[in-house]
Amino acid sequence: MTALAAFWQFDGNTDGDAALTRMLAAQAIYTPHARPGAGDQMWGDDRITIGLRLNPSLPEDIYDRQPVEGAGGRFVMVADLRLDNREDLAQELGISADRLKTMADSDLAMAAFERWELDCVHHFYGDFAFVVWDTRERRLLMARDHLGAMPLHYHAGTLPGGGRFFAVASMPRGLLALPWLRMAPDMERLNGFLALLPELGTNSFFEGIERLLPGHRAVVTADGGVRAERWWNPAPLPLRLSSRDEYAEALRTELDRAVRCRLRGAGDKVATHLSSGLDSSSVTATAARLIAPGRVTAYTSTVRPGYDDRFVDRDRMADEWPLASATARLYPNVDHVRVINDGTSPMEMLGTGFEFMDRPILNPCNHVWIHQINDMARKAGHRVVLSGQMGNMSLSYDGYTFYPQLFLSGRLLRWFKEARGHVRAGGQWRWRGMLAQSIGPALPAKVWTGLMKLAGRDTDLANISLLHPDKRARAFEAAKKAGFDLSYRPSLDSIELRLRVLRRIDGGNYHKGTLAGWGLDSRDPTSDIRLIEFAMRVPDEIFVENGGGRALARRAMTDRLPREVLAERRRGLQAPDWHEALTAKPELLDSTVEGILRSPAACEMLDTERLKQLRDKMATTDLRKRGAMFAYRLAMLRGTAVGDFIRRASGAN
Structure with a gap:
């Protein structure tokens, strides 16, 4: 894993070297195993400076000499990656086994980029994020792996004296090291986070810092901004085996x-x-x-x-x-x-x-x-x-989408046999739960939410989140826009379900x-x-x-x-005894709450009255019970995590 950065100054590269040095220094914590004395590895021209700090983690990293140049100097790449299909990729590219032994993964990635440019991502398996400068077309190209194991963030802005720039870094702190950027929490992203919405937008948790989404690639031009698209869109054909x-x-x-x-x-x-x-x-x-x-x-x-x-x-x-x-x-x-x-x-x-x-x-x-x-x-x-x-x-994968598929398609005899086997084996649901899961995809969201309340599984946002009441409508609106169902109904489509979770x-x-x-x-x-x-x-x-x-x-x-x-x-059940250390050190919660209450931005986001009430009642509440689990483990602890982040990101002490 590596920390990378790039600084593109559209009107001429006068600040690139200094900017990149700052950005890489700020990300030094992500290169704990860097070779002594290796320092920053950088490349620049009259528009851009691009570079990285290498954190060796693979045997072939001894050959890594990034930034890597390709196509006769047209392309310059920095990459944070582990390619898991080295042999297959080398065979596709006509690279011999002997040559492959002395190639770092970044060398292999550049060879693939020379052949396919951004379509190379369709040939990669593993964890990767890369940035390529195209010296001929004067454009920047970026991509992240299928699920986003390697992060990539960016910011487009204007220098104090005029002139536009585009900066990329593995982590937000690399960008926030630029003296022209002010650190502040992104309240929209935090609103969605507290509402347990999927992380779909490009905004990071810091204002003005964007992220390239997992499974996406992008082209950046001086006049057209960032044009990103999702490149991983699996549509697998069913596999038919004999047994x-x-x-x-x-x-x-x-x-x-x-x-x-x-x-x-x-x-x-x-x-x-x-x-x-x-x-x-x-x-x-x-x-x-x-x-x-x-x-x-x-x-x-x-x-x-x-x-x-x-x-x-x-x-x-x-x-x-x-x-x-x-x-x-x-x-x-x-x-x-x-x-x-x-x-x-x-x-x-x-x-x-x-x-x-x-x-x-x-x-x-x-x-x-x-x-x-x-x-x-x-x-x-x-x-x-x-x-x-x-x-x-x-x-x-549990395959439980099979139950509603059987029930809603009218294959009731097969459904009954599978449901009976599930109940007799002591599965997750009894008969009532099995029936609910099987008809759930066909029910309106409000009906499903009502059934869950009757079953003691209340997923209402007011119970599981410390989001301020005035902010909940905004969360519901964002969920609706994203097509996200806050009722958490069962799904009928197993592929859609898995992609949604992933x-x-x-x-x-x-x-x-x-x-x-x-x-x-x-x-x-x-x-x-x-x-x-x-x-x-x-x-x-x-x-x-x-x-x-x-x-x-x-x-x-x-x-x-x-x-x-x-x-x-x-x-x-992960951390079932979570409450013991929490109640044994109440002073830690008190100091955290006090810090949150001193932050206007945190108070704007959180239901601080409920937070104070929960704190006051904690000593007399049995935190092992289900209702307390929702109120304290889910709502209060997640809320304090967000409040503490807002306080720190706002520069408060």
Whole structure:
């Protein structure tokens, strides 16, 4: 992973070198493993200065000499990337195996760009963001990978003395280092964030700083501004195989490739997140098989011994250690580490969003255990940590869109057989829930919301968000404009559902933040595009068997995971003991609330009266109960995360 930047001065490059030096220096935290004395790598002409600070993470990075020139000097590229299809791409380009051995990924990317220009993105698999200056056409070209693992931000502005410029940086702080830009929170983006809307707009969390969206590419010209388009628009054709076992074998093959690609540069040891679920268990097990005789350190976050979990829903589990241990015991080269909250309060997490990620964090509770794992992995000398965050949309997709497809198309006998199997097996829903999920896509949003309230699952924005009442109408309007359903009704179209979830959050800043805070390259094999597109091609009915969801993953992993993990239908509850450290250190919440109340911008965005009421009632409220979970874990903690970010981004102390 690399920090890159470019500064294009339309009327002549008089400030480019100084501007780029500032931009790269501000992003130095994202290059913790930079070679000593390497410094900034820069290139410039009479219009633009372009450059980067390289953070070596791959074996071939010893050959990286960016910026890379191509097509006889016409193109100049800086790239932040890990290409996972090096051999296939080299074969397409006619590059020999011997030549490939001494090529950095940036060299390969330039060779592809020389051949296809911006269409090269259709030939790339992996994580990437790149910027190319076209010296002949005087234009800047940019692109990000399918899901946006590598971030890219930009700003178009005017210099104090006149003259326009266009600047690009990996992270917003690179742009905010320019002396002409004023740091301020983007209130529109924060409004949508508090309303839990998908991150669809180009605005970042800082005013005036835009982002190139995941799966997009853009052309920037001196007279036409930024012309961006989505280049990743999957429309997969159904895959027809002869048996469920053939689908399972194909899934194993895709997972092996996805994990193997992400072990590149890890050496003989890698860290993983290991829970009780299918995704992280499958990633850990596969990594152990592929890296052997190397070692896997699997970290499992769990509650302290003796935690009272009687208020945990029946379809959730508080302690994931027993099932995670069952997976770890199958592999002699897995070192299993238990992670118990060391007393860190969620309030202590809020600043990391601003300090490392240039954004507020969504779930402060989860960041407590994530940061603990990162601390342990760093101390153990790891450079790469694997997770399975996108597995629900790829590896272990549940296939539950199959139920409404059966019911609403009139195939009631098949629906009844699958529903009965689901209920008898102790699945997520009983008969009433199964019926609701099956007719949900056909119900109006208001009817669905009413049903959820009757079932005790109230998703009304007023209950789960601390957004100021006067701002909620704006959030609903933005949701309607984006075509986003705030009622969260079940979906009938499995591909549309998965794309909606995959595009909901831009994870690039989170990945950079992990690199900045802990020097760790966070990689998720379940977000591999080839794996995702394979899963999209599998018919929905293959994911359901005898009423049980995630059937394909369970069948595929029978040779890798213990029976009890494959048979488990409950989901793990992340950070169930979140309330203990929060209530043990009330002074941290008090100081955070006081800071928020001193910020006019934060008070404008948040329902501060409700915030104060929640704080006043916290000592007498059982935070383990469902209503308190909505009010405190979701509304109050997310609200304080946003308020704290606004305060910091506004320059308040």
